[in-house]
Amino acid sequence: MIFSKGSYVEIEEKRCLNLMHQGVECSHCLGHCPAAAIVYHNGGIYLNKDKCIGCGLCFSDCPTEVFRSKQWDESTIIRDIEDEEWKITEFFCGRHTSPYKMDKNKNRGAVQLPACLSAVSKGAWYEAGLKTEIEIHLDQCKDCPMAQTIPRLEYNVSIAAEWLDASGHSPSFSYIHQSGQGKTKKSLLAIETGLKVTSRRDLFVSLINKGQQLGSKAPVGTNVFPEEPDKKMRNSCLPGWQRRFGEVFQQNTSSKDSANPAYWPTIKISDKCVNCGMCSRFCPSGTLQITVKEGTCNHHFTSGFCLDCRICQLFCPREAISRDREKVRRPFEVLNIYNNPTTTCQTCGCNTAHHSKNLCYWCEQAATSDQELKNSFRKIFLRMNN
Template sequence: MGPPNAAGVFEGVRSEAIAVHQFRCTQVRNRNANCMRCAGACTSGCISLVDGSLHVDADKCVGCGTCATVCPTCALESLNPTDAQLLRDTLASREGDRVTIACRPLIESIGPFMRASACSEVVCLGRVDESLLVQLAERRVNRIELACGACDSCEQKQGLSCARTVVSNVRSLCEAWDIDLDVQVVEGVRLDLLADPKAQLRAERSYAEHFSAGASNPPLAQRADKARFARTDCRIPEDSSVLKVMKDGTLPHFLPQRREKLLTALALAGSEPEGTIETGLWGCVVIDGAKCSSCRMCTTFCPTGALEKFDDEDGSFGVLHFPGSCVNCESCKSICPDQAITILPHTRAAYILEGSVHRYAMRRRAVALNDEHQILNTMKLAIDGDVFER
């Protein structure tokens, strides 16, 4: 689906609001990758699909950061504010164990109340990602409200869908890790009616009543003694316009900073995880040995090193899968020539922080790769007969 010059196309997104790390993009790493989440989530039409190809119109970008929220590999990074700045601003506006994050259209529409109230501002609620919310919980924030107006009348209305998905994911994580956090999206102000002073006054009173209601939740019941990471040895290359293959034949690996922060916050804020989670943040890779031809191309294109080659001294070889490092980008599934890979949407919560490893032993290929007779032997296998070489 991606164009041959996907790297050049993404340059159009780079701005004061969005940083571009091209080598992380699954489209840049493999033009046959299926990921187009940024185009699907873009609230302004800056990133879109035109005749099946990625198209960027930089003039339409409003800097909402929704594309960065949905990007599984953090190839797009929100700036102005950065994640660290947004976390600091949100904590600075906290009231007890509660914080409110409001979208800019809402603040501008009912400004007198919202600016007098303690809240943090974002261009669109699509800017809020899971790592931010769990980091707030790790800092003993027990109630988070994402406030927006009626998105049907907002130009960035797609950001609400992203925010709802993020909230749903965080609720699942909090349940698995037994984190005491109440997070919700608060909506309902008709932005198109706020030109009427009486309607604006009613809106301000409505929000004032809502944000002042309710008792504080009790503090967190338990905090982890130490953080355990899935993998910490992922190789992080220097940002470059040229993507270089490493000595082992794979493209460079990295673990997105947002994922590292999320893992740390989960370990510090919660107790021992239980059950399975299905959030879309992680995937569990299953390789069908009956279909697999042992090419191990999945490890070549895996961005985070969640899939890695192993070659033992006894001659056994195959692929190691680290579920905790998976970002569910589906690069492995897209590149597999044998359609031998299935990515389960759910995984055991314990796999995420414990560094669990799944081992897939493979059989020798019928035709060896990088052999001078590779083409000849492939033809022999295809016709089930002999081919004579001169």
């Protein structure tokens, strides 16, 4: 197992939702790690490598891809299946002792991953399901220390099946719990996949990227919005598999609306909104964006890229945002979910909702605080002179 004892596992803790807002209380990695090897302490994420059993579940389970590896690349699984053109593909984990396909039928193939099958994301199962029928070997999981990850594996597969159905394809996933000993012929051996293939070009590009500086975010209190939404979603914590899945889903969905749309995160904005911009500024996936055009503040939202993290709701100072999960026929279509007339704050020049004072939310709060402070000093002064 390539990730045994935390080998090659990297942590990019600045992507952690709990560091963005303590009220999120995200516990995917903490609650699902079968070895309790992940610790959240004093605002930081730590991996106890002595406890880590190398399943790789944290790669697929973390909604913002805090856990990464330069060795792991699930897109190679899809490429190998596509190259071999198998109609049926058997999946084996890295600990399986007999990773051999059932027979020598040319339409049947087999792949073995260097980690637990739970490391495969929902999006990768979806992509694989577009190309082949899938048989997942669980026949040696009973006594495995990673057996606790099976519910998460089954959850990811069930979501992938729902997405396939929603995009007009017939999902075919099955589990093999009992398997006879196949003939150990080289022609029946599963091919190894799931590892990153590094070329000279990839190495050169990675070195160039390391030399680039990230642009700084605008400080809280400034909300000068563009006229059009940013389709690239810069400074996004969206995981790589979800970004890739968005493209694949749209390419493989018929132009007609699906008869069985899947459930996706949805949000609604009420008239309490004051155009402060907090929701879009702190949206970790960049899917909630605000633009201003011709005196109107427009809120844009894409369900398929939402992490369902609640940060937009938690940051909204007016409690104007509500969340839900509903059936969405075109989840990767950018929707204009709320429009609000806007004007310019007479104090700081930021965009704000129309009202008699022409002050943005922050300047209005500051004015109220100043007035309260003045009133307190006045009362103290009067008491001292009486």
